[in-house]
Amino acid sequence: MGNLGNRMLSAIAQFLWAILNIRIKFKYVLLVFVVCISGAVAYTYYTMLNNVGGKDDYDEAMRYIQIKDIIDESYIEEVDRKALGDYAAAAMVSGLNDAWSRYMSADEYKTYQLSSANEYQDIGISMIKDENGGGFQVIGVNATSPAALAGLTTGMYITSVDGEDITGYTLEEARTAIRSRMNTKFTLGFDRGNTIEVDCSSVYVSPVTYRLEKTEAGYVQISNFEAGSSQDAIAAIEDLLSQGASALCIDLRNNPGGLQTEVAAFMDYLLPNGVLFSVVDKDGNKDTVQSDGMCIQLPMCVLVNAGTFAEAELCAAVLQEYNWATILGEVTTGKTRTQEIITLSDGSALLLSTGSYITGNGNDISKNGGVVPDIITYNSDESATGTTQGTTGESTGTASTSNDEQLMEALTLLSRS
Numbered sequence: 001m002g003n004l005g006n007r008m009l010s011a012i013a014q015f016l017w018a019i020l021n022i023r024i025k026f027k028y029v030l031l032v033f034v035v036c037i038s039g040a041v042a043y044t045y046y047t048m049l050n051n052v053g054g055k056d057d058y059d060e061a062m063r064y065i066q067i068k069d070i071i072d073e074s075y076i077e078e079v080d081r082k083a084l085g086d087y088a089a090a091a092m093v094s095g096l097n098d099a100w101s102r103y104m105s106a107d108e109y110k111t112y113q114l115s116s117a118n119e120y121q122d123i124g125i126s127m128i129k130d131e132n133g134g135g136f137q138v139i140g141v142n143a144t145s146p147a148a149l150a151g152l153t154t155g156m157y158i159t160s161v162d163g164e165d166i167t168g169y170t171l172e173e174a175r176t177a178i179r180s181r182m183n184t185k186f187t188l189g190f191d192r193g194n195t196i197e198v199d200c201s202s203v204y205v206s207p208v209t210y211r212l213e214k215t216e217a218g219y220v221q222i223s224n225f226e227a228g229s230s231q232d233a234i235a236a237i238e239d240l241l242s243q244g245a246s247a248l249c250i251d252l253r254n255n256p257g258g259l260q261t262e263v264a265a266f267m268d269y270l271l272p273n274g275v276l277f278s279v280v281d282k283d284g285n286k287d288t289v290q291s292d293g294m295c296i297q298l299p300m301c302v303l304v305n306a307g308t309f310a311e312a313e314l315c316a317a318v319l320q321e322y323n324w325a326t327i328l329g330e331v332t333t334g335k336t337r338t339q340e341i342i343t344l345s346d347g348s349a350l351l352l353s354t355g356s357y358i359t360g361n362g363n364d365i366s367k368n369g370g371v372v373p374d375i376i377t378y379n380s381d382e383s384a385t386g387t388t389q390g391t392t393g394e395s396t397g398t399a400s401t402s403n404d405e406q407l408m409e410a411l412t413l414l415s416r417s
Contacts, residue, residue: 106347135159160189183228210236218245225258230265247414257310275360299417300325334370
């Protein structure tokens with residue numbers, strides 16, 4: 001049995017001998033025993049409640065277990081317990097009624113990671129997070145891409161961007177760190193301490209197109225708010241002003257959003273001093289962004305539709321709130337919450353909305369169901385949206401060569417301002 005077992009038996013024997021020697025009545029011994037057992041049970045119950053978050057959470061867990069046991073015992077067919085657990089978790093997140101939050105089983109999360117990595121082709125790499133804290137493993141490199149030309153190969157582990165340690169980042173945070181430098185040269189650091197400079201400036205494609213309309217309104221189409229978009233949009237407006245633009249039509253239709261820093265820089269350029277927006281978490285913690293006193297004072301109209309997402313919606317909402325532009329088109333999507341991926345112990349994960357964009361006046365665009373335009377109008381031909389090159393018009397804003405009815409209405413509105 002070993003020395004430990006012998007010592008335990010010896011201690012028990014000594015305890016019983018002491019009880020017999022001092023002639024303690026059995027009922028008192030029994031009472032002490034019951035008290036000790038009751039205390040142990042109470043402590044165990046208290047510990048269980050703390051582990052599951054309290055009595056309400058404990059009752060919920062017990063209800064789930066009761067249902068699962070009934071199904072196991074009584075359901076007529078064989079039960080896949082893992083599938084039941086995944087469905088239960090998915091239903092719990094679905095009960096939030098948040099279109100942007102969802103549960104992913106371990107297999108679904110692996111697929112999501114690979115899908116997200118493979119969608120990320122801006123510098124020509126696919127990458128996944130190393131769960132052991134080693135950074136982000138490169139799992140694919142496109143030939144002739146900036147990454148390939150710089151010397152990146154599969155199997156490398158990216159640990160920093162321009163000297164910024166990213167090993168503790170989520171995959172989305174690491175992607176954002178790289179996305180924010182997509183129109184520049186930047187340095188990637190690797191697990192063995194070496195670095196490589198990646199040059200994306202030569203392959204950068206501007207998301208901004210613009211022209212001066214015959215109505216003397218400057219038309220600026222911004223297809224996303226990724227890296228470089230604010231700089232290009234500002235340069236476009238400056239050029240239009242030098243050409244004599246008397247109004248601005250900013251087209252955010254089908255703009256999926258992008259980087260918070262880019263939309264903030266663009267709005268700061270357009271708007272006067274004041275709070276632009278805040279990013280707020282569940283506890284009310286705010287990261288507030290403000291504008292300086294410089295601004296553009298021209299009649300403005302912003303075009304939006306159901307394909308206007310996230311930071312593009314925020315831009316339209318803030319310009320509307322400042323009474324700085326007329327919003328025209330369709331109600332936007334309402335996707336102005338920020339999501340975070342939280343991995344669980346079994347390899348599954350939650351994609352959960354953990355923050356929200358709030359305008360300076362405290363409006364939650366997501367809760368409002370999107371940005372409601374000042375003027376709601378639709379294109380009868382959806383394919384005409386954005387296909388406006390060559391539009392002609394007179395001083396009244398009328399046009400004869402475009403089926404983009406939303407744009408035509410915007411130009412007419414601006415010509416009368």
